[in-house]
Amino acid sequence: MAIAIPPEARSRVERLESIWKEGSGIVGWLTTVDHKRIGILYFFTSLAFFAAGGVEALLIRTQLIGPNQGVVGPQTFDQLMTVHGVTMIFLFVVPMSVGAFGNYLLPLMIGARDMAFPRMNAVSYWIYLCSGIFIYVGLFTGNGPSAGWFNYVPLASRAYSPGPGIDFYALGLMFTGISTTAAAINIIVTIFKLRAPGMSINRMPLFCFAFLAVSFALVFALPPLNIALFLLELDRLLGFHFYDVGLGGNAILWQNLFWIFGHPEVYIIILPAFGIATSIIPTFTRRRMVAFPLVALAEILVAFIGFGVWAHHMFAVGLSSVTTIYFAAASLVIVIPSGIQLFAWITTIVTGTPRFQTPLLWIIGFIVLFILGGLSGVMFAAIPFDQQLTDTYFVVAHFHYVIFGAAVFPLLGGMYYWFPKVTGRMYHEGWGKTSFWLTFAGMNLTFFPMHILGLAGMPRRDYTYGGDLGWTALNAIETIGAYLLAAGLLTVAANLAVSLFRGAPAGADPWQGDTLEWSTSSPPPPYNYAVIPTVTSPYAMWDREDRDADVRNLAEGEKTLEQGHETASTSVVDAEWDEILEMPSRSWWPPVVAVALSGVFAFILLQRWLAAGIFLLLTFAAIGGWHWKEPQEA
């Protein structure tokens, strides 16, 4: 169901259709700059990496099902646990939330026709795909990184990890970091400049606040990681000594640089999920969010304070007491903005009239799991307790409650919630609920016993354990839980896959949703909105007069921008009409740049410097070609 098109506007809409027409076939997908198509590419790619990370997790759990198992040897186990972490964090959660959800939904939610930099958006995706493949080439050739996802030196140095595994990790993460940085900048500019007229900052949906916070955090968090990786590769490939204690280097330098990135990364992982929660809760409780300004502020604060807590990952390395106490205090402070958001969600649910349909179920599951993960997290700000339980299964339990419970559950809920918008069809409600309960049970069965295992003294990352330590039963339960969890996730996938073909038509707004994306047809046309909408509150879809005004504008040809490939740009704070932007059209250059860049990283890994240099020149040539003509003329 498309929105009602007044007869006198038909020609305008047809004109928009022809201007914004997407290319067909594979070529259409390769050259697309449409944020929705790029979002879908991100979705399926990150889903594939999720599956790969899941298989790795199942292998790990199968190896640990009982004492002294030989399912995989220590070498394979270490690669699996390292690549599992790298995959889930860098190749699944962030690309799924920022790449798929952010790309698809942000322009729709703010009433824009595309991201601010559509071609940079495309290049972000292609670089992400190439970097993911790059890292997996390592694993599939038996050269996966094996020093854990935080890759501590000196274990990760050439002396103790001689093969190319760590180089796949370090170069792969630098490679994927380019993509993430570009995506973050794109989101910031899009949110600042492409909001619909009237959507001043304070009228922006909380989803957008979350993504704005995440994007700023990414821009500031990735440089320390890239520096750490760059120094590591200088050490490994060219014989420098930044981390080499024997020659005046410092092993703790890596830990500081890594966690200056790594802790903000935790909030980068969960903030989009918070954004999804703040989208689903108002719709399904049929009321506005309680304490909206506080929640918006809290989202920004979490991202900001997240930069001041990194050393709580390092309480056992022998820092001075003053240092540990400072970081413990900062880690406690960050609980406050999280508490605000948590109780804002709960209060909204309690005071609203909730419909307990599948998307809300996932969000309630998320709230429960986030409380558990948050509570165990707070305990790590108690320094002596942290020093006792860090690097045990208690930590593994904690961060899976946070990352799987608090980040992935909302992503799954979001998949159900926006499935009708993206596909135009409804999912199966009964199977939706079943998939939730299976996943929720599997999640808790897998990860809850890990708390107890940690308290029973089991260190993380052990590839095996003796039968005399009392760890056997809990490990067996966890492994069964992991299979159940996998069954739950497969049910989600099956439900959505079958519904894609058999689901009932959804219409534009099956949920009486609160934000703008529900005002356009499902799936949205390539230009998103035939009329640039005008907004007067954060719940644009609940302002019926405004939406009726859009239809009148369409009839009168106001704000339809059907003269070209155009969208509206507005002022940063108040979102007043600024100018009309001519948007770039589809292009081959983004995938070409990504492929050329792959050559650079591959030949650095192989230490073929000349070839790497040639591919670097090719990359610059491709970027030159990209900018040779104004993108609109290409």
Add this chain to the structure above:
Amino acid sequence: MEAGARYVSPLDPHSPAARDIATLWWWMLAAAAIVFAGAIALLWLGWRRRGEPGLPWIGESERFNTGLVVAFGMVIPAVVLSALFVGANLVVMRDTEPPSRSATAMTIVAIGHQWWWEFRYPESGVVTANELHIPASTSVNLEARSADVIHSFWVPELNRKIDMVPGQRNRIELYAEHAGTYRGQCAEFCGLQHANMAFNVVAEPQSGFQSWLRQEQAPAEPPQGAEAVAGMRAFMEGACASCHTISGTEARGTVGPDLTHVASRATLAALTGPNRHGFLDQWISDPQSIKPGSKMPGLELTEAQFRSLVAYLSGLR
């Protein structure tokens, strides 16, 4: 650890420091349980009143709702977290901080290796491996170092863990209230055999500890019997001596554990197996299948050499 399988749990403390941490945990668990129950109760209320907007008695008041968020999300956490901060990071932490040197009776240096533990007693010159002897109810200053990558020294029943970082000398107090054996293990991922890098702390009454120390100070016992003598020759002439030290002999290697009194130790290969015939034989003949990646190579030995080596090592009490 062979006999007497039991949890090695931080919640089974045998020192004041570990007990403080365990107490801290139980308090935090109680507080967490209350918070969790409260949040679940609110969600349950939301489900019970799914058809009715607003709160019971209060109804719909946006100011009251915001007040709830401020109270539950800001004020109560601020109070509880301040209490946690003071209790954990100012009070309990005093017991888990590195001890002042004057407050400890002796110093032991623990050095992490891939994948075993070296223990040095600087005051008496004793060097041993994988079995750390301390006098019971005596405060020991443990200095943690590393010979290669980062390891972490962790005896959950006695104290928190302390990382062994190359280039650093971290310290921690080691104290056992009672005589007994306390399992320790590496708690920082350190490569292939991280899982098989454990050790025992053997706490003995002062007199027992002193006699152990005297025995360890003595050079290795000379081999008894022709087979052991042949074993010693095989050890010194073969690859063994280039990696292991046996004091009183020409074996001076430092790659692997000091074997001067290896037969007095209860386990081998950092608690990978019991130190007795059977496991010792396997360990010498095929270490790579028992502990893949270990620095101990499988040696090409004749049957006679192999038996004599076992005889020699079994005599190193």
